Amino acid sequence: MTAPALELEGVTKSFGKIEIIRGVDLSIAEGERHAIIGPNGAGKSTLFNLITGRFAITSGRIRLHGADLRGKAPYQINRMGLSRSFQITNIFAKMTVFENIRCALLWPQGYGYSFWNLVHNQPSLTEGAEEILEQINLTGRRDTMAGLLSYAEQRALEIGITIAGGADVIMLDEPTAGMSHSETDYIVELIRKVTEGRTLVVVEHDMGVVFGLADRISVLVYGEIIATDVPEEVRGSPKVQEAYLGTALEAEH
Amino acid sequence: MTDDITTDPSRPSERMRAGSMVIGKLPWILAALFLIILPVIFPANSAITIMNQMSITMVFALAYNMLLGQGGMLSFGHAVYMGVGGFACVHLMNVAGFFDYLPLPFLPLFGGLGGMALAIAVGSFSTRRAGTIFAMISLGIGELVAACSVIIVVFFGGEEGVSADRTVGMPFFGVEFLYQREVYYLIAFWLLLSAILMYLFSRTPMGRMANAVRDNPERAEFLGYSSRWVRFYSFVVSGFFAGVAGGLFAINYEILTEENLNLTTSGTILLVTFLGGVGHFFGPVIGTVVFTLVQTVLSLETELWGFYAGLLFLATVMFFPGGIAGLIMMHEPAIRLGRASRLIAPYLRCFVPAFFAVLGVAALIEMVFHVRHASVGDEEMSLYWMTFDSHALAPWVVVIAVTAVALALTKRTAPALRVAWHDANTPEGGAA
Numbered sequence: 001m002t003a004p005a006l007e008l009e010g011v012t013k014s015f016g017k018i019e020i021i022r023g024v025d026l027s028i029a030e031g032e033r034h035a036i037i038g039p040n041g042a043g044k045s046t047l048f049n050l051i052t053g054r055f056a057i058t059s060g061r062i063r064l065h066g067a068d069l070r071g072k073a074p075y076q077i078n079r080m081g082l083s084r085s086f087q088i089t090n091i092f093a094k095m096t097v098f099e100n101i102r103c104a105l106l107w108p109q110g111y112g113y114s115f116w117n118l119v120h121n122q123p124s125l126t127e128g129a130e131e132i133l134e135q136i137n138l139t140g141r142r143d144t145m146a147g148l149l150s151y152a153e154q155r156a157l158e159i160g161i162t163i164a165g166g167a168d169v170i171m172l173d174e175p176t177a178g179m180s181h182s183e184t185d186y187i188v189e190l191i192r193k194v195t196e197g198r199t200l201v202v203v204e205h206d207m208g209v210v211f212g213l214a215d216r217i218s219v220l221v222y223g224e225i226i227a228t229d230v231p232e233e234v235r236g237s238p239k240v241q242e243a244y245l246g247t248a249l250e251a252e253h
Numbered sequence: 254m255t256d257d258i259t260t261d262p263s264r265p266s267e268r269m270r271a272g273s274m275v276i277g278k279l280p281w282i283l284a285a286l287f288l289i290i291l292p293v294i295f296p297a298n299s300a301i302t303i304m305n306q307m308s309i310t311m312v313f314a315l316a317y318n319m320l321l322g323q324g325g326m327l328s329f330g331h332a333v334y335m336g337v338g339g340f341a342c343v344h345l346m347n348v349a350g351f352f353d354y355l356p357l358p359f360l361p362l363f364g365g366l367g368g369m370a371l372a373i374a375v376g377s378f379s380t381r382r383a384g385t386i387f388a389m390i391s392l393g394i395g396e397l398v399a400a401c402s403v404i405i406v407v408f409f410g411g412e413e414g415v416s417a418d419r420t421v422g423m424p425f426f427g428v429e430f431l432y433q434r435e436v437y438y439l440i441a442f443w444l445l446l447s448a449i450l451m452y453l454f455s456r457t458p459m460g461r462m463a464n465a466v467r468d469n470p471e472r473a474e475f476l477g478y479s480s481r482w483v484r485f486y487s488f489v490v491s492g493f494f495a496g497v498a499g500g501l502f503a504i505n506y507e508i509l510t511e512e513n514l515n516l517t518t519s520g521t522i523l524l525v526t527f528l529g530g531v532g533h534f535f536g537p538v539i540g541t542v543v544f545t546l547v548q549t550v551l552s553l554e555t556e557l558w559g560f561y562a563g564l565l566f567l568a569t570v571m572f573f574p575g576g577i578a579g580l581i582m583m584h585e586p587a588i589r590l591g592r593a594s595r596l597i598a599p600y601l602r603c604f605v606p607a608f609f610a611v612l613g614v615a616a617l618i619e620m621v622f623h624v625r626h627a628s629v630g631d632e633e634m635s636l637y638w639m640t641f642d643s644h645a646l647a648p649w650v651v652v653i654a655v656t657a658v659a660l661a662l663t664k665r666t667a668p669a670l671r672v673a674w675h676d677a678n679t680p681e682g683g684a685a
Contacts, residue, residue: 107477111458
């Protein structure tokens with residue numbers, strides 16, 4: 001049996017005396033679309049930042065394809081095949097859309113810290129970037145400064161940057177935050193399309209968004225996973241409704 | 254569905270600066286021709302002295318902008334890399350028999366290696382962080398190396414510096430570099446070569462990632478790049494070209510002193526680069542031309558040139574953060590729309606009075622300065638090729654009147670210019 005794409009074992013994280021993540025166990029199989037949902041302040045983004053190496057874990061173990069991620073810097077984790085997006089749109093605003101994608105292809109195509117290749121003379125870079133642009137429907141915006149794109153386009157570009165490198169584990173942090181319904185449907189459809197055949201981990205506040213997308217859903221409440229199951233079971237679970245929907249309703253009031 | 258989020262890409266204002274990102278060969282050939290004929294147009298020795306100074310500063314400013322503009326690293330002590338490169342070169346020139354093996358024109362390469370060596374040493378720790386920490390370390394290193402000039406006398410020559418003679422070498426294809434003009438062509442060659450290499454660097458994966466790290470270091474990490482190493486490599490390459498500038502300085506002036514290392518020189522290059530515009534590759538070139546002219550030509554006319562240079566810098570920072578290059582490139586959309594010509598008349602109407610207003614204000618400053626600082630009994634001052642009595646009433650009345658009228662005219666024509674600007678930047682029939 002092959003190792004799970006991503007495996008968390010008793011992961012905890014404390015900031016000072018406050019324990020934000022309180023022992024998370026999670027195993028995500030290769031090719032699975034997994035969603036982590038939970039109310040605001042449940043620690044979703046923190047968990048995300050732990051997996052991607054932005055924060056160091058306090059205790060526990062995280063494995064990517066069986067390899068321990070302890071002490072690895074974000075760029076090293078990225079080179080091991082994990083790519084992420086950010087909750088707040090995180091693109092290169094002063095570059096064109098095309099250049100944003102091209103930058104994401106440099107390392108995976110083996111250019112490294114090269115200062116002897118000219119980027120515009122590399123057909124594989126240009127073709128690769130064009131192909132990604134096609135996938136995220138931004139071909140028409142190829143030469144626009146990324147900072148001038150509409151919000152939804154920026155989110156699409158962010159997803160494009162995340163998947164461009166060909167990482168097999170894609171982590172998306174609230175990819176539809178701040179979007180209208182039609183925009184949300186569009187982005188979810190886009191995510192489904194571009195992550196075909198890869199392992200996907202989505203963090204979402206809104207259960208409705210991931211319902212049609214995820215194979216399995218984990219519910220994170222106060223730093224603990226209270227349930228991991230197929231969407232129908234999660235939605236029907238009284239425990240989840242009480243913990244998650246209850247707090248969500250409170251938050252809205 | 255997609256129509257909801259994809260705005261019309263056919264609108265020119267939406268397609269800013271796309272093709273212009275890659276410069277072809279033509280501008281470089283034109284630049285080369287320009288550099289070749291320049292001494293023919295300005296054959297005077299004083300002009301060639303200025304052009305040499307400009308060319309050296311340009312190499313340095315372009316190297317500096319690799320850090321500031323391309324890499325987003327603000328250095329307050331970049332003079333040390335140019336200085337150390339220069340010192341390395343004067344010492345090499347003094348090594349007996351060195352030129353038996355290598356002609357003078359290759360010397361700047363060693364200046365580059367000197368600057369690069371120091372940049373590797375300093376960059377190994379200073380590039381871990383960008384922002385304030387990097388800036389503070391650069392300031393500290395700048396002060397430290399400048400202080401070393403009186404401590405490590407063997408290398409820096411103490412207060413009198415180290416001098417050398419560029420003409421001791423073998424003639425290079427019959428050229429002995431006795432004359433300013435011969436040195437000019439040597440420097441111009443290195444300027445062009447360095448500029449092309451620095452431009453090409455900005456088009457490599459490293460150069461692109463330097464931009465990416467500048468804009469968003471965190472995102473760059475998730476593209477597989479270590480932000481720290483990207484900064485380090487940019488820093489080292491910038492140190493190399495700063496060292497090349499130092500080598501050119503050594504050849505041109507045949508002496509290096511503490512002045513080449515100190516914070517004033519570091520501050521000046523920041524000023525030059527920012528004035529020209531950090532956002533565009535050619536910005537530092539423009540900044541160098543303007544600043545050198547202010548420094549050399551204006552300083553002959555007035556003791557207060559530093560004051561005006563300071564004002565110019567302030568105005569740039571406050572009103573045109575894109576620098577002069579930014580001001581020029583601001584016109585790109587209008588030119589693309591074919592409407593730039595609509596701006597000419599409003600520009601003339603507004604900027605001609607504005608020009609006189611500036612002259613008038615400068616005249617008042619000069620007159621106040623003359624009244625306050627000229628020796629007793631010296632009441633005659635000359636300004637704008639006119640000689641008059643600075644203590645008499647008439648010149649004051651005239652200058653104040655001209656300034657007031659010019660200011661009023663500028664103010665009156667400004668709204669029309671604003672309308673014209675909007676008009677020139679709005680596509681036909683579209684509301685921008």
